[in-house]
Amino acid sequence: MTTTLQENEPLQIPAQREIIDQIINEQKKRPGAVMVILNELQNKIGFISEPMQAYVAKQLRTSIGSIHGVVTFYSFFTTQPRGKHTIKFCMGTACYVGGIPQLIDKAKQVTGVGLGETTPDRLLTLEACRCVGACSQAPVVTIDDEVIGRVRPNKFPQLVNKLRVNNAH
């Protein structure tokens, strides 16, 4: 595992460094703190870079390997920065039967990127996700924290355009 610091590394940005330290200091005394800390880092920083993992390991006096093992085990933790907005496609059974595969095809056409990828302008990241439990509104996508139900392929471009327009302003 390399620990060379890249551009945009949160540890290098004072404001983000402060958040990271605050999270670690607040939580590190709790039993089983690793999951709590990683969850908060993912939420507030948006990803957990390799230098961040090494930093957490040092602060908790544990091995980098054990932290890296936890980060890579859980699908919610990402090691790369995401786009400004994340569009997730629910892969639950009702959504799958209700047309999510078609919607993903449409999304690839509209955004030019596939699942797990981020648009070159860093605005959008597309992801598949596990059932969000809104099955009665299948097919469902989530844009950041908002759940949007009954999304038909021909309505999808409007969703993306709205994000693009909001971003331009």
Added chain:
Amino acid sequence: MSFYRSHILVSVDPECLQRGAHAVLDALSDELVNQGLISEVQVLETSRIGDPAKHGPDIIVYPEGAHYINLSPEDIPLLVEEHFLKGRVVEKFLLQEKNIVDEELGPPKPKEVRVILRNCGKIDPHNIEEYIAEDGYQALAIALTEMVPWDVIDEVLNSGLRGRGGAGFPAARKWQLCRNVDDSPKYLTCNADEGDPGAFMNRRVLESDPHSVIEGMIIGAYAIGASYGYIYCRAEYPIAVRNLNIAIQQAREFGFLGENIFGTGFSFDLEVRMGAGAFVCGEETALIASIEGKRGEPRPRPPFPAVSGVWGKPTNNNNVETYAVVPQIILNGASWYAGMGTETSKGTKTFAVAGDVVHTGLIEVPLGITLRELIFDVGGGIKDGKEFKAVQIGGPMGGCLTAEHLDYKIDYESLIAAGAMMGSGGIIIMDEDTCMVDIARYFMDFTQDESCGKCTPCRIGTRRILEILERICEGKGEPDDIEKLEHLCREVQKNSLCGLGQGAPNPVISTLKLFRHEYEAHIFDKRCPAKVCRSLIDFEINAEVCTGCTVCARNCPVEAIEGERRQVHTIDADTCIRCGICAQVCNFNAVEVKS
């Protein structure tokens, strides 16, 4: 204390005040005095009711619940005369809003009995007092002050309550085991890692009635002698986590959690731990590892968590629904609960019904209801008048039931005998347009992806099964594929470490048993009877129906559709990726699928 026939709540939100709420308030009081109504109608100030920026100043009149908006002092005489003297709601000032429909729950459907869902949608989950008003925390008081822990265990044992997480182990037996272990401290965990696709019963209870789960956990903790608890909730449910945290805080303020509860000397507290998107963490030993901050990998049992769980200490783990029903059992008695259900499966169970049925959403029915009643009475039958084909029950570890099982009772034993299982209660109803090989492939894709990788049979076995299924769906199936599948499924089932691997082959085994002919059609005839598998179908536009509206061409992601406006369109089969968007968007049903 005076009694009033009506109450007026006036919003004195800062924004409403700025827009003249005080003048409205004064005008109301004056007018009520003038009309001699001041002893019958009470005026109260309250915080914001609606959207002050849009509707202020606004008032709500009870008991009608009429929400009058954008009021000015000049409106008040008319309002008071009409509403309070003549008893007519004044439409002119009324907030005109679409009825908010609870799509998940709605009013009870025929044959429903709501015990666990009784408060959902009825009470404000952010206000503990509303839960208390519905007999909340009364069971806790009874348990702590009138019963010894063994009484509580006996009561739950006599009720026949079985764990609602899927396996159906008698809840109180687990409690007994944990109670009897001579070690401390003891822990209580609540499995809120509802990962089955299509299951959302627990989410709804956690979001809408979090106190019922908390109360059940405190009673459980008292019964087994636990001092601390964890609710392990999946990260996909942020609203549930938020509502739980609010509820826990309020329960602490009211003295239901913390030191010396009700002055009985019993102390218990709990916290929410969030998962991070790993399905296997629903397995109890994996869940415990995750709470401890480790990779959520299961471990062999014994030792069972009742002996060695969180931090190596005795731990009792039940799911959301099991805890939520405990206060009701204490309150209404074991015999009331045991009066519902069948000989071996007592009480009610919530199910999340999805798929091709008229009423999708959450239901709660007594166990022992037949599949036919569930689909046709509670669910309202199959959508669009189509034919019922199969129901998938028990999630990715469950199996399918078909028309021949329609009169089977839904209880733990019957479902297992029929090759399915209760699971956490996800039910997906499928009509004639569903390809069963594709469904098996879908579930195997899920379990293969969620396999934690610790044991080889599950890690590699699920991968190989998936590869064969993918090959069959692509029309590249080989003659001995069915035998290979059967062999692999047996091995994975027999040799996997935890329930995920042991159950993973179930959807394949079940569909192979019931729909073998569909597998054979894919393998030997290279045909998908339900016209779903992309490699085995073609899309064509019916020239007699096509109006040339261009909708399909505009929505095609690969520009495979050609045609002038008002002219019949055609699909280029070589470019077409068989996504089916054209068929979905066509308003004239002109796109046909051929296999």
